[in-house]
Amino acid sequence: MAQTVASIKDLLAARGMSPLKGFGQNFLIDQNMLRKLIDAANVVPGETVLEIGPGTGVLTDELLARGCRVVACEIDRGMCAILRERFAGNANFTLVEGDCLDGKHAIAPAVLAALGVPPIGGSATVGADGVETSGSHRPLKAAVGGTGGGFVHVANLPYGAATPVMSLLMAHHPQCRGLFVTIQREVGDRLAGKPGTKEYGPLSVLAQVTCEVSLIAKLPPSCFWPQPDVTSIMMSLTRRPTPLHADPAGLLAFCHALFEQRRKQLQAVLRGMGKVVPAGVDPQIRAEAMSVQQLMALYDAVGKSA
Template sequence: MQTISEIRALLAARGLRPKHRLGQNFLHDKNQITRLVDAAGLRAGDLVLEVGPGTGTLTEALLDAGAEVVACELDDDMADLVEDRLGTRLTLVRGDCLDRGRTLAPAVVDALDGRPFRLVANLPYQAASPLIAGLLVDGHPCLGQYVTIQKEVADRLAAAPGTKDYGTLTVIVQVFASVHRIGVLPPSCFWPAPKVTSAMIAIEPGPAADIEDPHAFARFVAMLFSRRRKQLGGRFDRAATWPDGISPEQRPETLTPDRLVALWRCFGHEP
């Protein structure tokens, strides 16, 4: 695994510097990298999607664990670096991992070739939320997501109803998966050190939710949380038969994910 000095040297040799606008904060702490790879429970031949490989520190650890790696890199300079160092050992996809900021890009989907995979990555902060949600609702055979993200995003994933962090992303993740916090990473684990604390989390699919159209359900929840304090009776027929435990006087932000699913089943698509 690369030290800070080695990462600096790799970049300096190419006249490169970390690009803040792309969220380039390279995870270099060897213990944390090992912790992330171990959490994924990889076996030889397992397929892994890594988003934002940077200089390839985590990539090397994944390859050494026997994984088959598809790495997606937005930055052409970093893609060139990784390809020169590890090109024969991985499949490199150049470009944004997301299509229109919402779903996996077609080039990534093609590289995965319909095979079950795990996401293991030090995620660029701007890609974290849409990528996490997209992998859960798009029907890809993702066996789990093992990632480092901003701690504030991790807090949202595990938030309870009625709290400020509880929202659309919380509901989507908790309906379709279970969330486990592996640990908290101080800024010193990265170079350059970010201004925020990070968290390492595992998101693993739960029992299949009885929702025929996950995308429509996600839009339904987003619609409700767009006015999270508006009483439900202002959106749905107060005279209708409401699900047990839900009343027209309640607000979306107070409902558990299970009750939001019940509301979806009762009222169907967006009003």
């Protein structure tokens, strides 16, 4: 049964809990919009879905009802207790308790293990008690045993985690066939950013190289409880069968270096990197004015040896 504002409040009140702003807990309560997001993802029964920040399980309910296998990662221990209680015994539900990120540069090993996806480098260590650990980071609990690695990301993403999570999935995990997410409008504008605009940057380049980017819907604050101070949007990022560039991660790193000085002329930026402007490229152009195709060509010419 779909959760209402009243039922969410009751769940939290029974445990002496309230939404935590630090975790970006604004629950999507508009059922029509929720279904619109899942419809856009075009999930099918048996498909593995990664959901980050499930909260009380509003979106999780609908995904499970459609026959999906849901791997949900939740950092709030109180919410984890609610999720365990609500979905106890459901074989299609796997809860990863802890941070979805391993630092800023990788998805947590426990999340990848639950999905059946190898990490960027190395592997998670699983103890006899079933707790996965990664380096010096705190333990993350997960049921291990994926379905071969293919998955789709559908989530009402916590605002603080949105950019790193999406960047990592797009750049390093081609097993993810698409990202269908509710995010802050500012982040969505950056995903679809065009050259010459303030929104255009490394995230724009990465998204457009790896995915077809489109808007699903704009959501006013009234679609959430509690209401956020910002406008949100739902975005569809459907992975291209073949990315426009063979090295999205390397291209992203190169673009970060260029856009750190986005207002400087290209010749000055490259000089600082110990490089020269290739023949045929305007030395006075700025990174923010270069198209995705131009940035890819520049990376091929000078960036790979950076």
